[in-house]
Amino acid sequence: MAVRTPRDGRPLDLHRLRQFLAVAEHNGFTSAAAELHLTQQALSAAIAQLERQLRVALFDRSGRTLNLTPAGAVLRDGARALLAAAATLAEQTHEAGTASPRPFVIGHTPAITAEEVYLLLAPVRDQLPTASLTARQVFPSALAPALYDGEIDLALRRGVAMPPDLVSAIIAYDPVRVAVDSNHRLAARTELHIGDLRDESVIVWAPAGHSFYTDFLLSNYRRAGFEPNFVVNRIQGTPPITAVVGNDHIAFVTAPAGPALGGRVTVIDLTDPPLAPTQALWLPHTVSRIRDLLTVQRG
Known part of the structure; x- marks a missing residue:
């Protein structure tokens, strides 16, 4: 008799995947069972059955806390996307039969x-x-x-x-440009080189290491041979050009060059501008x- 393997065509049960994901996210059976309205015994049995199907241990039960094994971490990462995709497919199927998707x-x-x-x-x-x-x-x-x-x-x-x-x-x-308050000393310029910004404070929305865009700007400054002075914006969620209103900072934006925000901001082209993906x-x-x-x- 052939031994079944995960590649034998047995599909993973989405309901059981959801149970596994709940245990992984709660780091234990107690809270996960309460969330799923199951007994701990029933949930533990379901996870054991999933482990038998995959022929690997998904959790390390040797310590006082329940931890994912490397195999369990792989399943957790894939399960979230797979469950979301299944929900999306169900919704798309329903919408295909309705008049107002x-x-x-x-x-x-x-x-x-x-x-x-x-x-x-x-x-x-x-x-x-x-x-x-x-x-x-x-x-x-x-x-x-x-x-x-x-x-x-x-x-x-x-x-x-x-x-x-x-x-x-x-x-x-998109080519990156520089935004300044229209009263800023650079506002009259029609073009700037990144070297012209050596002494300027740059408003960003997250510190270096926490934002790709900040790290992207940092790499371009370092390529020019100096370190930027970053200032984190206190107002989050507004269009990037608003960050420079009423202050002496600059901001890197992808807005078109010229006056913006009713003339309160000026956007200036950069020579050889970085391209923001x-x-x-x-x-x-x-x-x-x-x-x-x-x-x-x-x-």
């Missing part, structure tokens, strides 16, 4: 403006003119949870790192015509 929701970080999202939507507007679309600003740390929970269908951020349990693609590059993130194992139009590689 919900809008396709795009979450974008504050580093990408609503105007930039609108421009990225051009292929969808051209080819799917009746599609219902919604753009929603989401802080970077909330993008992945919003995808898993089905609150958004696509995430846009400034970044290049490949998340382990999401699919990603760079869909655009726009990265799209979405759930694996999902399909979407709208997403395909947005994420096609642009030449």
Whole structure:
């Protein structure tokens, strides 16, 4: 008799995966069982059955606390995306049979403006003119949870790192410019070199090491031979150009050059500007015509 292996075609039970994920997230059976409205004995038996199917231990039970094994960590990372994809498929199937499907929701970080999202939507507007679309600003740390929970269908951020349990693609590059208050000493300039900014304080939305965009700016400063003076913006969630109103700081933005915010801000071109990437993130194992139009590689 052949021994079954995980590749023999036995599909993973989504219900059992959800149970496993609850135990992994709670680091134990007690809270997970309460959340799932199960007894601890029933939940423990379900996890043991899953371990027998996969022929590996998912939890290390040797200590006082329950810890994931390396195999369990792999399953946890994949289970979250797989469960979210299954929920998305169920919703898409339902919507296909309704007259009024919900809008396709795009979450974008504050580093990408609503105007930039609108421009990225051009292929969808051209080819799917009746599609219902919604753009929603989401802080970077909330993008992945919003995808898993089905609150958004696509995430846009400034970044290049490949998340382990999401699919990603760079869909655009935007030249970076400098924004200053219109009373700033640099406001009369029509073009700046990064070396002209050596003595300027730069407003960012997160410190270095906590934001790709900040690290991206830091690398460009170091390439020019000096260290920037970063100041973290106290007002979060507003368009990037607003950060310089009423102060002597500068901000790096992707807004067009010229007056902005009713003339209160001036955006100045940089010579040889860095190109800031726009990265799209979405759930694996999902399909979407709208997403395909947005994420096609642009030449």
